[in-house]
Amino acid sequence: MKQAKISVDDDGVEPQVCVIELGGTVGDIESMPFIEAFRQFQFKVKRENFCNIHVSLIPQPNTTGEQKTKPTQNSVRELRGLGLSPDLIMCRCSTPLETSVKEKISMFCHVEPSQVICVHDVSSLYKVPLLLEDQGVVSYFCQRLSLPIEMRPRKMLTKWKEMADRTARLLEPVSIALVGKYTKLADSYTSVIKALEHSALAVNHKLEVKYIDSADLEAATQQDEPVKYHEAWQKLCSSQ
Template sequence: MPFVEAFRQFQFKAKRENFCTVHVSLVPQPSTTGEQKTKPTQISVRALRGLGLSPDLIICRSSMPIEMPVKEKISMFCHVKPEQVICIHDVSSTYRVPMLLEGQGVVKYFKERLSLPIGDSETHLLFKWRNMADRYDKLQKACTIALVGKYTKLRDCYSSVFKALEHSALAINHKLNLMYIDSLDLEQITKAEDPVKFHEAWQKLCKADGILVPGGFGTRGTLGKLQAISLARAKKIPFLGICLGMQLAVIEFARNCLNLKDADSTEFEPNASIPLVIDMPEHNPGELEGTMRLGSRRTVFRTEDSILRKLYGDVPFIEERHRHRYEVNPKMISQFEQKGLNFVGQDVDGKRMEIIELANHPYFVGVQFHPEFSSRPLKPSPPYLGLLLAATGNLNAYMQQGCQLASSLWSN
């Protein structure tokens, strides 16, 4: 395994005081005997040592708490101290795991082993984390969000989106009920081939408190996404479009509100008569390698009258991560703003459209960037937080309180 060899070599370059090896191993407990088995851990540690790495900590995963004799056995046969054997059993949520680690001295171990400057601020952070985990276990209310995408059969594709939604739901004391809807199931082709699947998809979409269309590539499923966006706009269902989701929201508005029926993206139709979403100037059509606009980029708010600006803390600009190679055609912006679709955020040069907001709508927002990448459990992403607040009917009250993302949320 190349990465193991890379770690083996790296430990000498980094030196022991800067390098720590943590080995994670399963401790199975067969239902036939109920005995926790240490042999898999012994064998895996022996194999790791044979590859030139010695574990500083052994993390033992199990369904039930590991008994002390089992822990001592692992310590003896794996040549580590008992306090270096950390036991992580199944808990009510992953948010409980850091507390299990801290309770077994992992923080103290790393502080001493790596000479880390851990002080009172980290202790306070752990206190806030514990309160958050307690609240997660006591949630009663639920909020249903429909994620309309094309990769729903591989849900790991949307793991960062799911976590950003979960962070925001937890911040407002709600459980997240996320419904994955394959956008292809919303299209007429599915209605003809499988009417039951078609109607089930639309029933799920209509029951949602909010609709989210994430990023993606290619033409498959785009008609279904456009129909979901149209429903959100017309029925005033809270909506968030990410990357391609924002581009499709602009296309949907052009076709149905500006009567530009031929408006399209050059990604889908290279010779579109109304190229509303276009290749970026630095993108060479037909050459996909190395042509994406990537990394953290600054977005400047054009106006103070913006929902997202207030959710971000009323700042003049933000920095979020990008991953796209198409953008909204800046030559057509004025037509949209006359009809209420406002481009409230642009890049530093004022040429690239980064944020859209629809007037007279509870929450209809699109962003060209990917805010889910910077979402954290104790600091949810503002666009996602806005979606959850609107979906639960709390956005206006929250805006009136100043949109502060600090203590008022975590104290509930």
């Protein structure tokens, strides 16, 4: 509650919304103290100031292609048993959620169909906010938390859409070599990759990152594995 009152800009204005993420899987013993804290927190700040969003995976096995709802049903049931009822259920899936699947989740998880949000894979991460907007998430927040967003010119969303559309039109490539010790674990360099992606977008270039193991560039590799050595140097030299 104290953090929610701290301004995120230099203007000193108190934020309208504070987002709290509780990671992990519902039912894990490690997260139980935090779930209990959430349960108590919702009563402390009152319902009109607390909106619970549950993110759930909708598996889609390659064998059948059927979108499975059981994991979502089970996690919501367990969440309710712990004293938390989701206001929105964000369904992560590889393809758009089928209407019948959405209605099934709505029925068995005790929420309106409009409260079941499909967050399927898209070509760019920047398109996710637009995906949520199309499904009425912003309007829901306005009503649920009494936010005056609808009364203001929504210039930011227009600018965001322009940026998302621009990512799909990038044609001129730029290749950057990333030399490191842990290049086989791409997550180790996530902050670097995101910074490069933002920079490439700012100058209207399509980014291609070439991962190079630093050990492959050393003289010892030239003696032991000359092919790997020359491939690594060729990849480095061909980067722009």
